[in-house]
Amino acid sequence: MTTKVSSRYDVVIVGGGHNGLVAAAYLARAGRRVLVLERLARVGGAAVSARVFPGVDARLSRYSYLVSLLPRQVVRDLGLRLDLRRRRISSYTPTLRDGKPTGLLVDAADPDRTRESFRSLTGGDREWQAWQRFYGMTAEVARRVFPTLTEPLRTRAEFRRLVDDEAAWRALFERPLGEVVEGSFTDDLVRGVVLTDALIGTFTHAHDPELRQNRCFLYHVIGNGTGDWDVPVGGMGAVTDALAGAARAAGAELRTGCEVTAVATDGRGDAEVTYRHRDGEATVAGHRVLVNAAPATLARLLGEDPGPAPEGSQLKVNMVLRRLPRLRDAAADPREAFAGTFHIAEGYRQLETAYTEALAGRLPSAPPSEIYCHSLTDPSILGPEAVRQGYQTLTLFGLHMPARLFGDPAAEERALAASLAQLDAVLAEPIADCLAVDADGRPCVEARTPPALERELGLPGGHIFHRDLAFPFTEGGDGNGDDGGEGRADPAARWGVATAHPNVLLCGAGAVRGGGVSGIPGHNAAQAVLAEPVR
Numbered sequence: 001m002t003t004k005v006s007s008r009y010d011v012v013i014v015g016g017g018h019n020g021l022v023a024a025a026y027l028a029r030a031g032r033r034v035l036v037l038e039r040l041a042r043v044g045g046a047a048v049s050a051r052v053f054p055g056v057d058a059r060l061s062r063y064s065y066l067v068s069l070l071p072r073q074v075v076r077d078l079g080l081r082l083d084l085r086r087r088r089i090s091s092y093t094p095t096l097r098d099g100k101p102t103g104l105l106v107d108a109a110d111p112d113r114t115r116e117s118f119r120s121l122t123g124g125d126r127e128w129q130a131w132q133r134f135y136g137m138t139a140e141v142a143r144r145v146f147p148t149l150t151e152p153l154r155t156r157a158e159f160r161r162l163v164d165d166e167a168a169w170r171a172l173f174e175r176p177l178g179e180v181v182e183g184s185f186t187d188d189l190v191r192g193v194v195l196t197d198a199l200i201g202t203f204t205h206a207h208d209p210e211l212r213q214n215r216c217f218l219y220h221v222i223g224n225g226t227g228d229w230d231v232p233v234g235g236m237g238a239v240t241d242a243l244a245g246a247a248r249a250a251g252a253e254l255r256t257g258c259e260v261t262a263v264a265t266d267g268r269g270d271a272e273v274t275y276r277h278r279d280g281e282a283t284v285a286g287h288r289v290l291v292n293a294a295p296a297t298l299a300r301l302l303g304e305d306p307g308p309a310p311e312g313s314q315l316k317v318n319m320v321l322r323r324l325p326r327l328r329d330a331a332a333d334p335r336e337a338f339a340g341t342f343h344i345a346e347g348y349r350q351l352e353t354a355y356t357e358a359l360a361g362r363l364p365s366a367p368p369s370e371i372y373c374h375s376l377t378d379p380s381i382l383g384p385e386a387v388r389q390g391y392q393t394l395t396l397f398g399l400h401m402p403a404r405l406f407g408d409p410a411a412e413e414r415a416l417a418a419s420l421a422q423l424d425a426v427l428a429e430p431i432a433d434c435l436a437v438d439a440d441g442r443p444c445v446e447a448r449t450p451p452a453l454e455r456e457l458g459l460p461g462g463h464i465f466h467r468d469l470a471f472p473f474t475e476g477g478d479g480n481g482d483d484g485g486e487g488r489a490d491p492a493a494r495w496g497v498a499t500a501h502p503n504v505l506l507c508g509a510g511a512v513r514g515g516g517v518s519g520i521p522g523h524n525a526a527q528a529v530l531a532e533p534v535r
Contacts, residue, residue, distance in 0.1 A: 010032040015037070021246075036252060041256050045063075052446055054438045056439070061374065071149070072224060093342075141163055153493075173471065176211065215469040265302075296310060311404065320444035339376045420445075508522075
């Protein structure tokens with residue numbers, strides 16, 4: 001490496017997303033000299049708020065939008081001032097029974113009300129009792145598992161002993177999730193509501209033998225030991241602002257508008273990071289380089305083969321409404337139904353059909369999606385005039401929308417139209433009649449596809465988890481003295497952030513125990529660095 005180096009740091013962090021900011025704050029607080037390089041004009045990555053529609057004062061969480069996995073430990077350690085609000089309504093799922101509009105309401109604060117909704121939908125208590133047993137099992141797994149995500153990795157055998165429930169272990173870690181869903185529930189709609197957590201941003205199906213659905217499901221039910229998904233007051237940008245403030249206050253240097261173009265290392269000494277900025281190009285050196293980008297992106301920066309491209313599988317739609325729409329189920333209050341997760345076309349068979357169609361390269365005939373209204377829980381994201389006029393936000397997250405479907409310019413418009421048509425099917429009025437208009441007279445609706453996420457955020461294939469999620473343990477070793485081979489003495493391997501290069505670590509969603517807005521990979525990469533002897 002002979003490039004002229006302009007400056008040297010203890011740690012250089014590639015990417016100023018929320019995980020990079022977590023790592024920067026921990027390391028700077030420990031006295032390390034830290035530089036963060038961010039390609040975009042602002043930090044935050046996917047965890048940002050934006051005024052999307054001209055003339056409409058609504059700060060939308062444009063990409064990621066809910067918080068479950070951010071450990072309270074990280075919030076305490078970094079002194080973050082965050083207000084994360086619990087949603088009372090967990091979900092509402094509209095459907096037809098005997099030709100009549102109805103729905104399933106899950107009220108997190110009122111089990112009796114939820115039981116009555118199950119009874120009304122299914123005609124008895126069997127599904128409600130199965131629901132209680134199933135989520136009692138996941139809650140116990142969450143209580144045991146979540147604290148380990150900010151500890152050194154356990155082996156598979158250690159993790160199994162930690163779970164300490166053979167039925168739960170088989171259901172979640174060994175057998176396809178579809179088996180336990182089908183064995184526990186008989187109602188197609190209830191089965192579908194359970195399965196959706198296994199398909200968020202993950203293109204797979206209930207019986208995938210590679211267990212991608214199990215891994216995705218696990219991360220969606222263990223957050224902070226409860227599995228609750230909370231609303232960040234002020235939007236996702238409030239999370240980023242708090243993290244950036246903590247990093248700067250600790251002494252980290254954050255540079256935006258700096259696109260990293262190469263990382264060079266021989267595995268010894270410092271690694272070098274070359275980046276472009278408005279005044280030209282520069283190279284800095286770091287004793288350790290932490291990469292808050294996808295493993296495929298890191299491979300490209302190193303000049304290595306990135307391997308098969310990951311494929312994202314979601315459609316994110318942001319809307320601002322003049323008012324909430326009325327529902328065909330006249331007994332359902334829209335202010336409750338949209339306050340939690342509003343499931344659309346997510347029956348068990350519907351999910352399987354949509355997957356099969358998308359796998360064949362066709363837009364699903366009934367695109368499954370889930371919606372929620374941030375402003376019902378947190379009106380602070382709306383300006384005074386928007387509040388006065390009764391405006392509300394609406395976020396739609398579509399499943400089984402893989403990147404392969406968006407090969408032509410009209411594909412996004414078709415996917416948006418098809419998804420909104422499924423929403424209209426459960427409404428008493430078209431959603432178009434409820435949309436606000438911006439200063440240019442255009443409806444306040446925008447869609448973000450996997451190619452858009454790749455273009456705007458640098459996510460290969462638009463994959464929101466950077467690559468398929470991994471179980472939160474290492475496959476090697478038995479926990480009884482056999483460490484499973486190389487690595488457990490290496491801090492980076494112990495913390496699940498290692499790469500093939502000793503002085504380059506992952507600190508983003510592609511690390512083991514990555515994915516979601518969690519800060520966990522950033523915390524773990526920082527701990528790996530701090531576990532090394534000080535030079």
